[in-house]
Amino acid sequence: MNKLRIGICGWGNVATGLFRTLETNHEEIKKRGNLEIEIIVIGARRDNPECDPGNVTIERDIFKVIDHDIDVVVELIGGVDVARDLILKALNAKKHVVTANKAVIFNHGDELFRVANKNGVKLLYESSVCAGTPIIKLLNQELAASKISKISGMLNGTSNYILSNMEEGMEFEPTLKLAQEKGYAEPDPSFDIEGTDAAHKIGILSSLAFGSSLPPKNFYIEGVNKIHKDDFKYAHEMGYTIKHLAIAKSMKNSIDLRAHPSLVKLDSYLANLKGVRNGIEVETDLLGTLHVAGSGAGQEATASGVISDLIYLSDSKIKEVNNANESSELFDFIDLDFQYYFYIEVSDLSDVIDSISSIFENKGAGIESISQKENLNDDLVPIIIITDPFKEKDYQELVDNLLDLDSVNKIRSIRIEPQ
Ligand SMILES: NC(=O)c1ccc[n+]([C@@H]2O[C@H](COP(=O)([O-])OP(=O)(O)OC[C@H]3O[C@@H](n4cnc5c(N)ncnc54)[C@H](OP(=O)(O)O)[C@@H]3O)[C@@H](O)[C@H]2O)c1
Numbered sequence: 001m002n003k004l005r006i007g008i009c010g011w012g013n014v015a016t017g018l019f020r021t022l023e024t025n026h027e028e029i030k031k032r033g034n035l036e037i038e039i040i041v042i043g044a045r046r047d048n049p050e051c052d053p054g055n056v057t058i059e060r061d062i063f064k065v066i067d068h069d070i071d072v073v074v075e076l077i078g079g080v081d082v083a084r085d086l087i088l089k090a091l092n093a094k095k096h097v098v099t100a101n102k103a104v105i106f107n108h109g110d111e112l113f114r115v116a117n118k119n120g121v122k123l124l125y126e127s128s129v130c131a132g133t134p135i136i137k138l139l140n141q142e143l144a145a146s147k148i149s150k151i152s153g154m155l156n157g158t159s160n161y162i163l164s165n166m167e168e169g170m171e172f173e174p175t176l177k178l179a180q181e182k183g184y185a186e187p188d189p190s191f192d193i194e195g196t197d198a199a200h201k202i203g204i205l206s207s208l209a210f211g212s213s214l215p216p217k218n219f220y221i222e223g224v225n226k227i228h229k230d231d232f233k234y235a236h237e238m239g240y241t242i243k244h245l246a247i248a249k250s251m252k253n254s255i256d257l258r259a260h261p262s263l264v265k266l267d268s269y270l271a272n273l274k275g276v277r278n279g280i281e282v283e284t285d286l287l288g289t290l291h292v293a294g295s296g297a298g299q300e301a302t303a304s305g306v307i308s309d310l311i312y313l314s315d316s317k318i319k320e321v322n323n324a325n326e327s328s329e330l331f332d333f334i335d336l337d338f339q340y341y342f343y344i345e346v347s348d349l350s351d352v353i354d355s356i357s358s359i360f361e362n363k364g365a366g367i368e369s370i371s372q373k374e375n376l377n378d379d380l381v382p383i384i385i386i387t388d389p390f391k392e393k394d395y396q397e398l399v400d401n402l403l404d405l406d407s408v409n410k411i412r413s414i415r416i417e418p419q
Helices: 013-024 026-033 062-067 081-092 102-119 136-142 157-167 172-181 196-210 229-237 299-314 352-362 392-404
Strands: 002-009 035-043 057-059 072-075 096-099 148-154 240-250 255-265 277-284 289-295 337-346 367-372 381-387 408-416
Touching (some): 002 013, 002 062, 013 026, 013 035, 013 299, 026 299, 035 062, 072 081, 081 096, 081 102, 096 102, 102 196, 136 196, 148 157, 148 196, 157 172, 157 229, 157 240, 157 277, 196 240, 196 255, 229 337, 229 381, 229 408, 352 367, 352 381, 352 392, 392 408
Parallel strands (some): 002 035, 002 072, 035 057, 072 096, 255 408
Antiparallel strands (some): 148 240, 148 277, 277 289, 337 381, 367 381
16 A cells, blocks of 8 residues: 655645545555555644644645655645745645646646656646546547647636626626636636636646646636627527637647637537536547546545646656747737628628628638628627638728727627637
């Protein structure tokens, strides 16, 4: 039986969930993971009324956890700067580190992996992407023989929950409020709804699959906060729905990395994953397309990922996968071609269709379909256009030209992800 002595830093949601799961699933972990985990110390700057740590030693200064006789520091404080300092100190003290912290891995991954390698210890982070839903080890180990061409998916449960509700007819603001009431969204939801959280996760997956650096160079990030419930109605009529997709794709000599709302075919796998679930599609040469879906947040789900890292760590025969990256270049977003969905609200139909069509034509953007929808209450008329693919660099000028037309009142647009 393998044994690990661990110290937990942080005493919030995930840490207390881990503590409880290690108690309740003790026998399972022993039997199936061949591992006995002993919690030696907890770094908690204050007590948590949700959980009694029993006889475990408490350090009020989380950095003191590292000084104990432990094999692993489990970093569950979140944030970037203090977490980086803590992880660096632990690695330099030759302690393995397990973390659930996507922000610190995204921002300092390359540095931290280098220090881990230098010290001959491991830094594992399964639960940093999609909590315990297994994706990191899947990419690192199970798919080690496959060439991966594309990873795409809904990596933020809050965004997927909001969009799923909007698909059923709810407005954005009430569904965000509902997500907060149910505990799916933080009181300050900006990281989720502006796409940053999903961007962190796809950045991490891209580094694993394609060797992009951590942090990656700037890449395109857009959240779900500009989508309107009517966009679902119009998208459905054309056989699409809307998902927030994070995408990493291998190009000839670079990587296409981005996170933004996309129209996806209604009959696709990702279109049918609703609610807070995360779902990922991995395109490989040897296995074809793989699907992974599961809970992307929550105490138990995250504890599950942390424990899987501890079990992995305890098997000393497994060689550390070297995450030292080759720093592959990112493909310039503005040079990508996209098909687009456009919602254009006009006040006066006479001549406007011709003017709109010629603006698209001038930008080399063919129109695949155009349809006029039922008048809105105030006599505005929605026009829905699906374009042929055109260069992203022409997009902003095209929108500006459309808005220059007197009768154009409002424009929304969403890229279409080819499948
Ligand atoms: N919650 C999830 O579903 C989920 C899913 C996947 C990954 N994660 C990741 O797991 C990590 C922990 O998340 P969580 O939900 O457990 O957060 P949380 O409930 O806010 O807990 C954070 C804990 O760390 C402590 N802490 C924060 N900064 C500290 C500092 N500078 N010094 C000492 N203690 C500090 C906090 O203490 P105070 O209470 O005193 O502030 C609290 O005990 C994050 O990296 C998060 O991204 C969470």
